[in-house]
Amino acid sequence: MFYEDKLITVEQALAMIKSxxxxxxxxxxAEARATLSKLHTIADRVHNVKTTTCLPMNNADYFMNEDYSDTFQMDGWFYTGPLRKAHxxxxxxxxxxxLHLAGKKRLDYVKPNIYIGNATPPDQHGYVSLSLSNVYEKRMLEAADLVIIEINPKLPRTFGDLEVHVNDIDFMIKVDYDIPELPDNEPNEKDLEIGSFIANFINDGDCIQLGIGGIPNAVAASLMDKKDLxxxxEMLTTGLMKLAKAGVVTGKRKNHHRGKMVCTFALGTRELYDFLDDNPSVLIEDGNIVNDPYEIGLNDNQVSINTTIEVDLTGQCASESIGSVQFSGTGGQADTAIGAQRAKNGRSFIALYSTANVKNRETGEREEISKIVPHLKPGAAVSLSRNDVDYVVTEYGVASLRGTSVSERxxxxxxxxxxxxxxxxxxxALKLGLIYE
Known part of the structure; x- marks a missing residue:
């Protein structure tokens, strides 16, 4: 191996981290799971160490255990269950x-001392593949003072703009942990109803974007009779992979990156990762490019499909917080919704169940509430403004809001x-003056 002199242990990597x-x-x-899972072990010799993460899937002690909260700080671009619990x-x-500006704007604010992620083993030319994400990873790697990569043979070798030569990596750690997966859960009845509504608006040859969750999975399942999608x-999912395997996705009618499935990260089942391995039909490129609304709009017939938590009667979408409590993140929702509407014949869909069952704070009993509301909960973040909403979909139908007035909405x-x-x-709505008798 021509990179043996760069190989270190997790303990040696931890020894390089300073206050x-x-x-x-x-x-x-793409998380560096081996190193971060042991980061808490240096708590006795460092202070004020800050990590920056996005969609973390590892319940690491350094942020989950409150005993280390005075030593380690974490800033997250997108919350997951572990972050919600540890907040x-x-x-x-x-x-x-x-999302398309996440890495760029962060670098405008602070330069990382250390980038630590994972990648495939180097090929015969000395290049590793960053494999499953290039949302911000490559540009952060290039900006960092010190680059440490966990080399994992279980990662798929992918193509795009995520190849890095070993000369640009300071140290490598051999690992073989299993790659985190998202289960391919079966859509429920509401998911399938919503998926069917949206599928009626998708034509042969359209170019699609799907988000995370049961509703996007149901949309994918509803598209099996389409041709040449x-x-x-932003995210390549197991559902999109199934469409490609079934011959539904060909990319033949795309006018930008024809024949290629373009994304900025992938997350799903082991079957998805096996599909990605050495597959030149998939390009994983810099999130600053992939999620740029201008870039998205270059494909005619672009369709964006995302979900939200609640929508007010003017069309504002709160997709990342429940009141002031951060739940997830804006991610690429605005990027893709706006980008799709820039495209010739483009469409954007925001989907949600009409109701949710929540615990009443006063009685402690669960009650059904509407997710279409007169106004958003106090403190709720507006992830997609009412200026940018297009179609809103529930299990009861589709509301087209493009160009409409508040009273029509x-x-x-x-x-x-x-x-x-x-x-x-x-x-x-009458009391708020949104409509009149």
């Missing part, structure tokens, strides 16, 4: 962002709300 260091790691499955420890904070998406959104809340929503 006040700023560390960036990869998104989702109460007081050392975790969210970075507001549109293209893919330009109120009427259309109430029509797709759960029937038991429609009269109440109308009364609230």
């Amino acid at each position: 006040n260091d700023v560390i960036v790691t990869g998104l989702g499955a 109460k420890n007081g050392n975790i904070s969210f970075i507001p962002n549109h 293209g893919v330009h998406t 109120v009427d259309r959104l109430i029509r797709i709300a759960h029937p038991k809340f429609r009269e109440e929503l109308k009364e609230q």
